[in-house]
Amino acid sequence: MTRSGDSLPMPKRVRTAAALLIGNELLSGKIGDENLATLARALRARGVSLDRAVVVRDDVDVISREVRALSETHDWVFTSGGVGPTHDDVTIEGVARAFGAGVESSARMEKLLADHYNEKLTEEHLLMARCPIGCRLVATDRVPWPTVLMHNVWVLPGVPWIFAMKLAALEAEIAAETPFVTASARMRLEEPALKALLDRVVAEFPAVEVGSYPKWNDGDCKTKVTFDGRDEDAVRAARDAFTAGLPEGALLGVEG
Amino acid sequence: MTRSGDSLPMPKRVRTAAALLIGNELLSGKIGDENLATLARALRARGVSLDRAVVVRDDVDVISREVRALSETHDWVFTSGGVGPTHDDVTIEGVARAFGAGVESSARMEKLLADHYNEKLTEEHLLMARCPIGCRLVATDRVPWPTVLMHNVWVLPGVPWIFAMKLAALEAEIAAETPFVTASARMRLEEPALKALLDRVVAEFPAVEVGSYPKWNDGDCKTKVTFDGRDEDAVRAARDAFTAGLPEGALLGVEG
Numbered sequence: 001m002t003r004s005g006d007s008l009p010m011p012k013r014v015r016t017a018a019a020l021l022i023g024n025e026l027l028s029g030k031i032g033d034e035n036l037a038t039l040a041r042a043l044r045a046r047g048v049s050l051d052r053a054v055v056v057r058d059d060v061d062v063i064s065r066e067v068r069a070l071s072e073t074h075d076w077v078f079t080s081g082g083v084g085p086t087h088d089d090v091t092i093e094g095v096a097r098a099f100g101a102g103v104e105s106s107a108r109m110e111k112l113l114a115d116h117y118n119e120k121l122t123e124e125h126l127l128m129a130r131c132p133i134g135c136r137l138v139a140t141d142r143v144p145w146p147t148v149l150m151h152n153v154w155v156l157p158g159v160p161w162i163f164a165m166k167l168a169a170l171e172a173e174i175a176a177e178t179p180f181v182t183a184s185a186r187m188r189l190e191e192p193a194l195k196a197l198l199d200r201v202v203a204e205f206p207a208v209e210v211g212s213y214p215k216w217n218d219g220d221c222k223t224k225v226t227f228d229g230r231d232e233d234a235v236r237a238a239r240d241a242f243t244a245g246l247p248e249g250a251l252l253g254v255e256g
Numbered sequence: 257m258t259r260s261g262d263s264l265p266m267p268k269r270v271r272t273a274a275a276l277l278i279g280n281e282l283l284s285g286k287i288g289d290e291n292l293a294t295l296a297r298a299l300r301a302r303g304v305s306l307d308r309a310v311v312v313r314d315d316v317d318v319i320s321r322e323v324r325a326l327s328e329t330h331d332w333v334f335t336s337g338g339v340g341p342t343h344d345d346v347t348i349e350g351v352a353r354a355f356g357a358g359v360e361s362s363a364r365m366e367k368l369l370a371d372h373y374n375e376k377l378t379e380e381h382l383l384m385a386r387c388p389i390g391c392r393l394v395a396t397d398r399v400p401w402p403t404v405l406m407h408n409v410w411v412l413p414g415v416p417w418i419f420a421m422k423l424a425a426l427e428a429e430i431a432a433e434t435p436f437v438t439a440s441a442r443m444r445l446e447e448p449a450l451k452a453l454l455d456r457v458v459a460e461f462p463a464v465e466v467g468s469y470p471k472w473n474d475g476d477c478k479t480k481v482t483f484d485g486r487d488e489d490a491v492r493a494a495r496d497a498f499t500a501g502l503p504e505g506a507l508l509g510v511e512g
Binding site: 039051125161194202211 | 275281282283284286287288289294295297300306310311313314344383384415438450452454455465468470472482
C-alpha cells in the first residue's frame with residue numbers, strides 16, 4: 001500500500017475495491033440492500049474506486065470462491081452479512097477457506113464476550129468469537145468490538161446501521177488519497193438531443209467520467225448529466241464545457 | 257423449458273436466474289439499487305430461484321464477460337440499465353458480444369420510433385433501435401415497446417418503475433411453477449438462545465430454508481426467523497416445530 005504521505009512524482013494507480021453482499025434475504029427480495037451505497041460513498045471520499053459488487057446466498061463454497069477471486073483482483077474487499085452465531089452465518093468459514101485457512105476461536109474476542117455477558121455467557125455466545133486463523137482484529141476507540149481483516153478482506157456485518165458505524169471506524173485504516181468529486185447539470189432536453197454535445201465533452205475530458213441519466217416524473221427535468229473524477233478542476237471544466245454548449249433555455253441548474 | 261402443463265412424476269429441478277445490474281451510478285453510491293428486490297419477488301412467485309447478482313460499471317468488456325458467464329450457469333439472466341442512446345449505454349453491445357454477435361438497427365423498432373416521434377425523429381432517436389443480431393423482440397399488450405431477449409438473457413432498463421412494469425409484462429414468458437412461499441416467527445430472545453432449536457429444525461426439514469435475523473431497535477423483537485421453500489406444508493410444519501420448541505413467553509408472533 002502506498003500511504004498518502006509518500007507523494008510520488010508519477011500519478012498513482014487508483015486503488016480499487018469490491019463488495020461481497022451475503023445473504024439469502026437479499027436474493028429473495030425480503031430486504032433491499034443498503035450497504036453498497038454506504039460503502040461506495042465512503043470509499044470515494046478516500047479516493048478508492050468501488051468497481052464490482054456480487055450478491056450471493058449463504059453458501060460457504062460460493063462465498064469462499066468469490067472472496068478468493070475478488071481478493072486477487074482488487075486492493076480491498078468488503079463483505080457484508082453472515083457473521084452471527086446461527087447455522088446460516090457462514091461468512092467467517094467462507095473467508096477462511098478462501099485463503100486455505102482454518103477457523104479458530106479468538107481468545108481476545110472470547111474475553112470481550114465474557115466481560116459483556118458475565119454469568120449469562122453460553123457456548124452459543126462464544127461462536128461469535130470465531131475467526132479465520134491468521135486474520136488481524138482491528139478495533140478502534142469508537143468501535144471496540146474488533147473487525148476481522150483477513151489479508152485484504154474486511155468482514156462487516158449486514159445490519160445497515162452497524163455496517164455504516166463499523167465502516168466509519170475503519171476509514172483510518174484506508175489511507176486517504178485524493179477523493180473523487182462530482183458535479184452535475186439538469187436539463188429540459190431528453191437524452192437524444194444531448195448526445196452530440198455529450199460525445200464532444202467525453203472526448204475532450206478523458207479523465208472525467210460522464211454519466212447521462214433520463215429523468216421521468218421529475219417536472220421539467222428530462223435528463224441529469226454527472227461529471228466525476230479525482231481532478232476537481234477537470235470535473236468542473238467538463239461540466240462548464242457541457243453547459244456552455246447547451247442551447248438557450250435548456251439548462252435547469254447545476255450542482256457540485 | 258418445461259411448461260407448467262407437463263406434470264412429470266419426478267420432482268423438477270428448480271429453475272435458476274441471475275441478475276446483472278449495470279451502471280457506474282450504483283457503484284458510486286449516487287443511487288441505491290431497487291431492481292434486485294423487485295426481480296427476486298417476481299421470480300419467486302413463479303418458482304424461479306434468483307441465485308446471484310453482479311453489479312458492474314458501464315464497461316462493455318466487463319458486461320460481455322459477465323453476461324456470458326451468467327448465461328451459461330443459470331436458466332435466465334436479467335440485465336438492468338445501460339440501454340439508452342448515450343455514450344454510457346453499452347449494454348446492448350455487451351450482450352451482443354457475449355454471444356459473438358454483432359449489433360444491428362431493428363427495422364421494427366425504427367418504425368415504432370418513427371411513428372412516435374414523427375417529423376421530430378433524429379438519428380440519435382434511432383440509436384434506441386439497436387439490438388444484438390439474432391435476438392427476439394418480445395412485446396406484450398401492456399408494454400408494446402419490445403424487450404430484447406438474447407438467448408436466455410432479458411435486457412431491461414434501469415429506471416425502477418419501468419423495470420418493474422416491463423418485468424410484470426414479461427412474466428407470461430416465464431412458465432409459472434410452484435411458487436416459493438415464506439413463513440416467519442418473531443421472538444423476544446436473541447440468536448444465541450435460539451441456536452440449538454434452530455439447528456434441530458434445520459436438520460429435521462431439509463427442504464425448508466431457515467433464516468435467522470437479529471433485530472435491533474425493533475421493540476421487544478430481538479430475532480426474526482424465516483422459513484422458505486416450495487413445499488407449503490413443509491414450510492408451515494417447520495415453523496410450527498420451531499415455535500413449539502420455544503420457551504414460554506418467547507414468541508411475539510408469526511406470519512405467513
